[in-house]
Amino acid sequence: MQKLRCIRNKQENFRMPENNNIEYGLFEGDPPRLETFKKVSIVPLIFLIFYEVSGGPFGVEDSVQAAGPLLALLGFLVFPFIWSIPEALITAEMGTMFPENGGYVVWVSSALGPYWGFQQGWMKWLSGVIDNALYPVLFLDYLKSGIPALGGGFPRIIAVLILTVALTYMNYRGLTIVGWVAVFLGVFSILPFVVMGLVAVPKLDPSRWFVVNFDNINWGLYLNTLFWNLNYWDSISTLAGEVENPKKTLPKALFYALILVVFGYFFPLLIGTGAVPLDRDLWSDGYFSDIAKILGGVWLRWWVQGASAVSNMGMFMAEMSSDSFQLLGMAERGMLPEFFGKRSTHGTPLTGILFSASGVILLSWLSFQEIVAAENFLYCFGMILEFIAFVKLRMKYPAASRPYKIPVGTMGAILMCIPPTLLILVVLAIASLKVMGISLIAVLIGLVMEPCLNYSKKKKWLRFSTSSDLPDLLVHNNSEFSESLID
Numbered sequence: 001m002q003k004l005r006c007i008r009n010k011q012e013n014f015r016m017p018e019n020n021n022i023e024y025g026l027f028e029g030d031p032p033r034l035e036t037f038k039k040v041s042i043v044p045l046i047f048l049i050f051y052e053v054s055g056g057p058f059g060v061e062d063s064v065q066a067a068g069p070l071l072a073l074l075g076f077l078v079f080p081f082i083w084s085i086p087e088a089l090i091t092a093e094m095g096t097m098f099p100e101n102g103g104y105v106v107w108v109s110s111a112l113g114p115y116w117g118f119q120q121g122w123m124k125w126l127s128g129v130i131d132n133a134l135y136p137v138l139f140l141d142y143l144k145s146g147i148p149a150l151g152g153g154f155p156r157i158i159a160v161l162i163l164t165v166a167l168t169y170m171n172y173r174g175l176t177i178v179g180w181v182a183v184f185l186g187v188f189s190i191l192p193f194v195v196m197g198l199v200a201v202p203k204l205d206p207s208r209w210f211v212v213n214f215d216n217i218n219w220g221l222y223l224n225t226l227f228w229n230l231n232y233w234d235s236i237s238t239l240a241g242e243v244e245n246p247k248k249t250l251p252k253a254l255f256y257a258l259i260l261v262v263f264g265y266f267f268p269l270l271i272g273t274g275a276v277p278l279d280r281d282l283w284s285d286g287y288f289s290d291i292a293k294i295l296g297g298v299w300l301r302w303w304v305q306g307a308s309a310v311s312n313m314g315m316f317m318a319e320m321s322s323d324s325f326q327l328l329g330m331a332e333r334g335m336l337p338e339f340f341g342k343r344s345t346h347g348t349p350l351t352g353i354l355f356s357a358s359g360v361i362l363l364s365w366l367s368f369q370e371i372v373a374a375e376n377f378l379y380c381f382g383m384i385l386e387f388i389a390f391v392k393l394r395m396k397y398p399a400a401s402r403p404y405k406i407p408v409g410t411m412g413a414i415l416m417c418i419p420p421t422l423l424i425l426v427v428l429a430i431a432s433l434k435v436m437g438i439s440l441i442a443v444l445i446g447l448v449m450e451p452c453l454n455y456s457k458k459k460k461w462l463r464f465s466t467s468s469d470l471p472d473l474l475v476h477n478n479s480e481f482s483e484s485l486i487d
Helices: 002-011 042-053 061-067 069-097 104-112 114-132 134-143 153-173 175-203 206-210 219-229 233-238 246-275 287-296 298-332 350-363 368-396 410-429 433-458 478-486
Strands: none
Touching: 042 175, 042 233, 042 246, 042 298, 061 069, 061 219, 061 246, 069 104, 069 206, 069 219, 069 233, 069 246, 069 368, 069 410, 104 114, 104 233, 104 298, 104 368, 114 134, 114 298, 114 350, 114 368, 114 433, 134 153, 134 298, 153 175, 153 298, 153 350, 175 246, 175 287, 175 298, 206 246, 219 368, 219 410, 233 246, 233 298, 246 287, 287 298, 298 350, 368 410, 368 433
8 A cells, every 4th residue: 555655646746648648757847956066057058068069170170181171161061960950959858858967878768778878878988088088189289389299208198197187187176167167268269260260361262162072082081070070969968967957058058059169160161271272181180270370470370279278178178077977977877886976075076087087098099080980989879879769758758848849740850860870870881990899899898787787786796876866767658557556
């Protein structure tokens, strides 16, 4: 009788679908949160998303080397419609449906079960850590033209360690600090390209924008560069529980960040390819600083290099925030040991930060192209699970509360996922055997790790718990609910 009374109490908290069968359990309103720590407002959130995805045009130079000016420019105009906009829209809908830390892990768990939710968390966390290993590499690539000693050897290793420790400490101090630092760094990163554009006006030759040679295109490098520079819109969902009024703030922040990101790529490419004679071999990491020197002199080159440095700092901090809060969210859901859910006195996930920083240090020896290819491969697997979860939740639980809902029906949701899914298949197909092998080994590790953690939970070797601050996200079909009443 007591069990029946508890079930009835839970039933009052479930949203009732139109067919009067209880199918989806989701508390209305924002879930209760720790109110001790200040939440992130819309302006810092926009720049956190900006740094999760972009951080400025640093790293897009390879698109010109791979395919020439015309395809590079078209890529950064067309690619957002194929990938960025669908991913941002899905993030807005699912992030407001599940406004808690863990983000896409919770989406996939609710649609496909905790096993696949864990696989999503493992692949996306590993992808994020690999991605974060890029930023010390890019940081040093831009500085090595002015400080040649940073090009390799012991000084480069020390520089990577110092940078990682300093930025990790800033993440430890609090997400609101990271957010407002991101605003300052974002403005500083964008300004030199505005100045470069003004200086370049007399030297622009529009005919240079239309140069293309279809017999000399590195499609693998081209697509990987576009994909890497325009993805990770879903990363901000892993810290939705730290956002002020996420059901309204998150969709707005994604919209403004999308405009900022596309403009931040297209405008510098337009200036760089139109104002300087084309030499595709020179278009590699750090070439924008050379263009700045040609157009404005040494002072502008140093400004661009400084902007690159702070941009990589911003991207590092934003990515580490996402990765570490994802681990915290998984621990709050009982997917990881309890110590991953412990917060520091600043409200930050200390264990998650340390794990993410360790991964960055271990992977920072890889080259830029190897890092991009490896993280893209793992990221693709995670995105496939997200698309499946998005469509399945639309189909099975149409009446569930969605504070922001993409204005398309079920068929529209399916059609929206087709172009990015085809792109994913292309990215997977062009991966090298080395990258493919390493990535598949990483996936297999995740497939084995989840049952091992469950076994350690049963044996009580590690302590697991589910946070009482979170809502029940229980998915029942009618027969399962009836069976629970009988029991």
